[in-house]
Amino acid sequence: MNLNTPPRQRALVVGLGVSGIASALRLHKAGWDVVVLEKAAERRSGGYFIGLFGTGITAAERLGIELPDRFSADIANYNVDRAGRRRRSLTFTDAIPGQARLVVRGDIEDGAFNALPEDVEIRYSSIPVALRQDADGVEVDVEDRAAATATTERFDLVVGADGLRSTVRRLAFGPDEGRIHRLGYMIAACSLPGPVPGYRVKDGIVLAEQGRSAWVFPFADRPPTVLFNYRTDDVDAEFTRPAIDSLRARFGPEPTGETLGWLLDQFEQAPDHLFDSAEQVRLDTWHQDRVVLVGDAAWCLTLYSGMGASTGMAGADMLGTMLERYPGDVPRALRAWEAKLHPFIEFHQGTGMAMRRLFVPADRTEYRIRSVMSRVTGTTLGRKVLSKRQHRSKAAQMKTVDIALA
Ligand SMILES: Cc1cc2nc3c(=O)[nH]c(=O)nc-3n(C[C@H](O)[C@H](O)[C@H](O)COP(=O)(O)OP(=O)(O)OC[C@H]3O[C@@H](n4cnc5c(N)ncnc54)[C@H](O)[C@@H]3O)c2cc1C
Structure with a gap:
C-alpha cells in the first residue's frame, strides 16, 4: 500500500431511483467507493411521463446518462370534455423554452443505471434500520430482508435518496411531522396500451373539471401515459379502498362519456400503476453532519x-x-452544496404550488380562468401568443438553469 495515497472514502446511497443512481454515479466519479441499498427486490421499469428540462438535461449529460427523446413535432394536444368535444391547446414543449425532453421515468433510471460502473455495489431487498454518527463517520445497521440478516457497517457519508417517504430522513432527522405537506390532491398514473380511441397515438388530451382532471401525455414512439388528479379534503380516506374505486367515486356520479370511461378502464386493467397523494417535503436543512438527503x-x-x-x-x-x-471535509462540502442549492429549490417549491392550477382547477374561479385560456389556445394566434409569453416567464426560464454554473 502506498502510504502517501489517502484511503478511498466510502459512501452509502439509499435508494435506486433517479436521485440515488445519479448520486452513486457522481460519487464514484469523484473517487468514492459506493454501496447502494434498494428496498425493492429488483429495479423497477416503465413509469409515467416525465418532462425533462434544461437543468436536468445538462446534469444528465455531465453524469454520462444517455436519454432518448420521445418528442415529435407532430404531437398535438386537445382540451376535451365528457361529451367528446375537443379544442386544440398548447403542447408541452410550446410552454417551455429550450430543448425539453419527453421521456418516461424508466428511461432516466435505465440511462443512469447503464452508466453505473460495475464496482458500484448494489444490494436489493436491503434497508437501513439505524444510523449512528460520530466525528469521523456513520455506523449503519443494514437489514437484508431477502436473506433475513442484519449487519453493521461504517461509511464516511450516507446519502438518503429514498424518496418522499424516506427512511434515512426519519432516522437522521426524526419524525416527519411538520416536514411533509399534503397538497390535498391525489394523483394516479399508468401507461396506456395504445392511443385513446378516436385519437392518434401522438395526440395528448386534457379533460379538466372543477377539482378533477385527466391528462393523456403522448410520445413519438411509444403509447401514451395517463395522469388523473383530484382534490380531496381527506387524503387518508382515499387509501382505504382500491385506487380504481377512489378514482371512479371522484370522477362520478355523472356519466363518464367515452374517453374518460376508457381511461378509467385502462387504469383498472393496467399491470402497474401509481396512486398517491401530492406532498411536498420542506426541511430547513438537508444534511446532518455526514448524512445528506437528495x-x-x-x-x-x-x-x-x-x-x-x-x-x-x-x-x-x-x-x-x-x-x-x-476533499476530506464532508461537513463543509455538504454546507456549501446546500447553500448553493437551497434558493433554487425554494423557487421551484413555490412555483410547484402555483403550477398545480394548470393541472387541475381547484374551484369555480380557477375553472373559469382555465375555460377562458382554453378558448384562447383553441386558435393558432392564441397558441402563438401564449407560447411566447410562457417562454419568457421566470418559471420557465428557471427550468433551464444550469445550477452548477448559477
Ligand atoms: C405522476 C408524476 C409525474 C411527474 N412528472 C415529472 C416531470 O414531468 N418532470 C420531473 O422532473 N419530475 C416529475 N415527477 C417527479 C419525479 O418523478 C420525482 O421527483 C423523481 O422520480 C424522484 O426520484 P427520487 O430518486 O428522488 O425518488 P424515488 O423515485 O421515490 O426513488 C426512491 C427509491 O428509494 C427506494 N427506497 C425507498 N425507501 C427505501 C428504504 N428504506 N431503503 C432502501 N431503498 C428505499 C425506492 O424503492 C425507490 O427505488 C413526476 C412525479 C410523478 C409522481
Missing part, C-alpha cells in the same frame, strides 16, 4: 413543478462537485 427525500417538489427528476440529477451532480472541492 431528491424527493429532501425537497419533493411534486409532479406539479415538473422539476423533481431534473433537480434529483442536478442535486446529485453538484453534491459530487462539492465533495471534490472540499
Whole structure:
C-alpha cells in the first residue's frame, strides 16, 4: 500500500431511483467507493411521463446518462370534455423554452443505471434500520430482508435518496411531522396500451373539471401515459379502498362519456400503476453532519413543478462537485452544496404550488380562468401568443438553469 495515497472514502446511497443512481454515479466519479441499498427486490421499469428540462438535461449529460427523446413535432394536444368535444391547446414543449425532453421515468433510471460502473455495489431487498454518527463517520445497521440478516457497517457519508417517504430522513432527522405537506390532491398514473380511441397515438388530451382532471401525455414512439388528479379534503380516506374505486367515486356520479370511461378502464386493467397523494417535503436543512438527503427525500417538489427528476440529477451532480472541492471535509462540502442549492429549490417549491392550477382547477374561479385560456389556445394566434409569453416567464426560464454554473 502506498502510504502517501489517502484511503478511498466510502459512501452509502439509499435508494435506486433517479436521485440515488445519479448520486452513486457522481460519487464514484469523484473517487468514492459506493454501496447502494434498494428496498425493492429488483429495479423497477416503465413509469409515467416525465418532462425533462434544461437543468436536468445538462446534469444528465455531465453524469454520462444517455436519454432518448420521445418528442415529435407532430404531437398535438386537445382540451376535451365528457361529451367528446375537443379544442386544440398548447403542447408541452410550446410552454417551455429550450430543448425539453419527453421521456418516461424508466428511461432516466435505465440511462443512469447503464452508466453505473460495475464496482458500484448494489444490494436489493436491503434497508437501513439505524444510523449512528460520530466525528469521523456513520455506523449503519443494514437489514437484508431477502436473506433475513442484519449487519453493521461504517461509511464516511450516507446519502438518503429514498424518496418522499424516506427512511434515512426519519432516522437522521426524526419524525416527519411538520416536514411533509399534503397538497390535498391525489394523483394516479399508468401507461396506456395504445392511443385513446378516436385519437392518434401522438395526440395528448386534457379533460379538466372543477377539482378533477385527466391528462393523456403522448410520445413519438411509444403509447401514451395517463395522469388523473383530484382534490380531496381527506387524503387518508382515499387509501382505504382500491385506487380504481377512489378514482371512479371522484370522477362520478355523472356519466363518464367515452374517453374518460376508457381511461378509467385502462387504469383498472393496467399491470402497474401509481396512486398517491401530492406532498411536498420542506426541511430547513438537508444534511446532518455526514448524512445528506437528495431528491424527493429532501425537497419533493411534486409532479406539479415538473422539476423533481431534473433537480434529483442536478442535486446529485453538484453534491459530487462539492465533495471534490472540499476533499476530506464532508461537513463543509455538504454546507456549501446546500447553500448553493437551497434558493433554487425554494423557487421551484413555490412555483410547484402555483403550477398545480394548470393541472387541475381547484374551484369555480380557477375553472373559469382555465375555460377562458382554453378558448384562447383553441386558435393558432392564441397558441402563438401564449407560447411566447410562457417562454419568457421566470418559471420557465428557471427550468433551464444550469445550477452548477448559477
Ligand atoms: C405522476 C408524476 C409525474 C411527474 N412528472 C415529472 C416531470 O414531468 N418532470 C420531473 O422532473 N419530475 C416529475 N415527477 C417527479 C419525479 O418523478 C420525482 O421527483 C423523481 O422520480 C424522484 O426520484 P427520487 O430518486 O428522488 O425518488 P424515488 O423515485 O421515490 O426513488 C426512491 C427509491 O428509494 C427506494 N427506497 C425507498 N425507501 C427505501 C428504504 N428504506 N431503503 C432502501 N431503498 C428505499 C425506492 O424503492 C425507490 O427505488 C413526476 C412525479 C410523478 C409522481
